[in-house]
Amino acid sequence: MTTSPPRPRRDTGDLPPLLPPVRRLLKHPRLMHHHRLAALVLLVNAAPAVLSRPLATSTLGHAALANLALAVLVRQQYVVNLLFRLATAAPTSWPLRARWTLGKVYHFGGLHVGGALAGTAWFLALTLTTPNGALRAVGWTLTALLVLIVATALPAFRARHHDHFEKIHRFGGWTALALFWTHTLLSSPGPAQVGVLALVTFSVALPWLRLRKVDVRLERPSSHVVLARFDHGETPFAGSSTAISRSPLKEWHSFANVPAPGESGFRLTISRAGDWTGSFIDDLPEQVWVKGITTAGVANIEVLFKKVVYVATGSGIGPCLPHLLAAKVPSRLVWATRDPRATYGDALVDAILAVQPHALIRDTARHGKPDMVRLAHDAWRDFGAEAVICISNKKLTWQVVHGLERRGIPAYGAIWDS
CATH class of the missing domain: 2.40.30.10 (Translation factors)
Incomplete structure (x- = not known):
């Protein structure tokens, strides 16, 4: 048996009314689960820094290493697949609100962000307490590099200079790992530190071993x-x-x-x-x-629901297509694109219609751009779906996802966190 969300209050035309203010606030983009996870990691790290001052040098080093290991390992492909497998193991008999939350598993990048920020802060604190010498020089070099990696990963820089972000993240990350090894070996490490560093190194190298x-x-x-x-x-x-x-x-x-x-x-x-x-x-x-x-990817969360609606624009049909063809979950497609047959070919459109005969395919060249929030809602309502999965550009994805969620409808879409 599923549970219903709290009764919304304010009417907004044909769309469902908005949720009560507190519930609606939690659906704001700035409070998405990605940001909540990052904040949680930072709060957990802040506790010992506030309650246990002054901290021993060894504690600072362990905290830095643990957080930077979290930042790396949570992005490892095997770990990502495991997180999805665990989250989507819940049966559809579970309450809808529980499945709604489990569907946000793809926000795990918040752990990466929180770990990177906290790890950099701990390492800065460690370097400040390190006496002058070779260890301090390595520490300041590594701190500067970590700050550069964090700064260039901020959304404003990443969106404008993605190629530079990618190169700095890759080559800077490899260099940081080498400097971390150097710093650790100069610090007379214990077996636990060496083991964690070895695990992180193996995690970074593993995808390249299959190049x-x-x-x-x-x-x-x-x-x-x-x-x-x-x-x-x-x-x-x-x-x-x-x-x-x-x-x-x-x-x-x-x-x-x-x-x-x-x-x-x-x-x-x-x-x-x-x-x-x-x-x-x-x-x-x-x-x-x-x-x-x-x-x-994000659409794997479909198995948490009894019925879903896929909303796509343009080439967003690509990530939707394997799910439509596999038909593991009853679904309904809403696809808005310019001249679909001329752009994507008859074969692809025919393949979609063969498995989705009731799909709404909107030719924007002939009929203009539609209100995708309304189309998504109408398909969700008419099909009796439990959730909506949107694959589109950043602006429209967030418009659809948050436009529906603040009205009590589970909705999912990419968050552009990598």
Whole structure:
């Protein structure tokens, strides 16, 4: 049996009324679960700093290492898949509110942010208490590098200079790890410290141990999109993603895997959304690099619900498609895009309609851009769904997710935290 959210109060046209003020406040983007987890990590770290002053040098070092290990390990692909598996193991007989919260598992990046911030602060405190000498020099170098990594990971910089952010995060992270080893060995470490550092190092290296160059077959139905087909011995699970690159030490881009039931291999839908994707579509490379393992994405939370509505715009259909084809959960599709057959090809549209005969496919070239919050709500209501999953650009995703959640409807979408 499911539980209903508190009765909303204020009417807003055809849409459900808004939740009461306190409940509505918790649905604000600034209070999303990602930010709550980051705040929780910082509060846990603040407790000993406030209640147990002064702290021993060894305590400062252990706290720094523990938090930076959390920041690294929570992003590890095997850990991500485990978190999704644990969160989605709940049966649909559980109360809706419990499943609603479990569906926010993809906000785990808040632990990464909190760990990185707290670890940097602890290491700064450790360096301030370190006597002059080689250890202090390494400490200040590492502190400066950690501050640079944190500063360039802030949303404002990351959004404007994503390529620089990615390079600083990768090469700066590797350098920081080497400096951490140097600092630890100079500090006469215990076996626990060495063990944690070894685990972190292995976690960082593991995806690169599976680095390989693979063949790709490309079909370009229009100048806007390419359908990339892979068959190099892996058939990923529906709802996972694969990172690909044309130059492995530079840029990596993740795309949703689209395996076809009963067939080996998978497809990626790559749309023109910047210099890298534009060059990929124009050049049509015959091989690309892949690394690591396929990783669970946001739409995997569908299994927590009895019925879901998928809302997509443009190339957002890519991450939705594997779930529509697998049909593990009864679903209804709402897709708004410009001239779908001319852009994505008849084969893809026909494949969608074969499994979603009642899908609402809105041609924005003919009918204009719709009110996606209203379309999502109407589909949720008419289909009797429990949740809505939105795959779109950042602005519209947050508009749909928060527009529905503040009205008591479970809704999910990417949060652009990586």
